[in-house]
Amino acid sequence: MAQDIKAPSFPESVADGEIAAWHKKEGESVARDELLVEIETDKVVMEVVAPADGVLTKILVGEGETILSEQLLAELEPGAVGTAPATEEPAAAAAAAESDTADADTEALLGPAARQLVEEHKLDPRQIVGTGKGGRVTKEDVLKHIKSAPKAAAAKAAAKPEPAAAKEPAQVTGERVEKRVPMTRMRARIAERLLHASQETAMLTTFNEVNMAPVMELRSKYKDQFEKTHNGTRLGFMGFFVKACCEALKRFPEVNASIDGNDVVYHGYQDVGVAVSTPGGLVVPVLRDADFMSLADIEAAVKDLGLRARDNKLTIDDMTGGTFTVTNGGVFGSLLSTPILNPPQTGILGMHKIQERPVAVDGKVVIQPMMYLALSYDHRLIDGKTAVQFLVAVKDLIEDPARILLQL
Known part of the structure; x- marks a missing residue:
């Protein structure tokens, strides 16, 4: 049997309240004493928690709506099991896992002395060519990479074309953004x-x-x-x-x-x-x-x-x-x-x-x-x-x- 979720009893000094935020959606499982909704009044923000384990089957008042003391807000089905909150997308999770694995493999190829140099100079170990056994990056490999870095930077700078003559500042034509939100x-x-x-x-x-x-x-x-x-x-x-x-x-x-x-x-x-x-x-x-x-x-x-x-x-x-x-x-x-x-x-x-x-x-x-x-x-x-x-x-x-x- 569905259980009613009601607003708290407001004191005489508080005429009404407003739904500030729902922390659960319809169909989601909730645990006893888990926060369901926040109600903002003139003086404080009140919290309504779940009276029992179950599923939030129906939300009757949306965010931003005005409510009165002890008004019915939602319905809860005790003991039922609902949908779990969405987690990471599978593709994104797989990509993250693959990236983490690659980083871990690169870290494993660093010797202690090489790792210390990499951390001191804030280098990307994936850009260093390892000449040690099994592709292991040695201290000498890191030093060689450090020495070659200025030459590469200089060559890159030399290949750059001469900057064009200074032009008049371009007139800003982008959108001037404004944001209007209701006062709490x-x-x-x-x-x-x-x-x-x-x-x-x-x-x-x-x-x-x-x-x-x-x-x-x-x-x-x-x-x-x-x-x-x-x-x-x-x-x-x-x-x-x-x-x-x-x-x-x-x-x-x-x-x-x-x-x-x-x-x-x-x-x-x-x-x-x-x-x-x-x-x-x-x-x-x-x-x-x-x-x-x-x-x-x-x-x-x-x-x-x-x-x-x-x-x-x-x-x-x-x-x-x-x-x-x-x-x-x-x-x-x-x-x-x-x-x-x-x-x-x-x-x-x-x-x-x-x-x-x-x-x-x-x-x-x-x-x-x-x-x-x-x-x-x-x-x-x-x-x-x-x-x-x-x-x-x-x-x-x-x-x-x-x-x-x-x-x-």
Whole structure:
């Protein structure tokens, strides 16, 4: 009896989805838990796997079509045996096998010293005439081939006719290729949210710079011990910034609030979103109750979210919520930027590239590893004074990491 393959149950925040790609064709055999189809929604890419071994007998929705929650996608005949996926064409496979055999025979005719010379000079052994027993290529054969190569090249060059007089550059008449592809659902949703943020919020950005030397010294001193103690979790910079932001958000609750119509919602917790770049676009998975997480917990969670984002394994729950966002353009080399808000949040912190610059320390000019910080905020709720004080609090906590531990 055929078994129905249905779309997953979408949460309320996701109205519909789109078939991104079928990984199996009608009539093909599938194994239990083997990937059948990918469904792209506004936020994540969902995967539908085979519920049992069998044959995919019928596909009801094609690629690019819009689907609803729990819609019937295909039918599977459990236990049946279908056609195997096509492999190499017989002729092509035979030609490849014949070529591999010829190469193997040629390699076998090379002595150890000859083989070394061939590899050093990047020669084609099939062009070398072997004078040894049974056509074996000796070291002397290779040296002779190397010596004769310049003469052959010179003779070839001499036989070349004189180049004709230079002509006027020919006018390019080739086709100017353009490619038009539909925007993915996720990219369209990202574009929509960014446009909404720029049009519907009174966004403003304030900047500061932070001396990263104290954190870098602390990291350099304890990174090996930290990694050993916490089962391979590396000590990065994101953990320090997330902890610093959590402490600053407690001091300035407006930055942790959101606007809902004419109401302001003050959140008594810190759910920090961490912007992650994926091939499909920028996504912002959330660290729940980040204020209660240790540095090791944060670093491990960020790594896990990054890997799952890369492999399209994030769920809707991973992406939902968030009261504040941290984004790090510095990993791509960005020196300074103005991050865009992630509504309904009212604040986002942008980290940037660490670059050595001359700064004044105790009246002397010294070279220090500096990072520009940017805080974009919704001026409808957050005043400039509050935004500047929040950013200064983050700066002070990073420049004296002991304050993070002591909550000073």
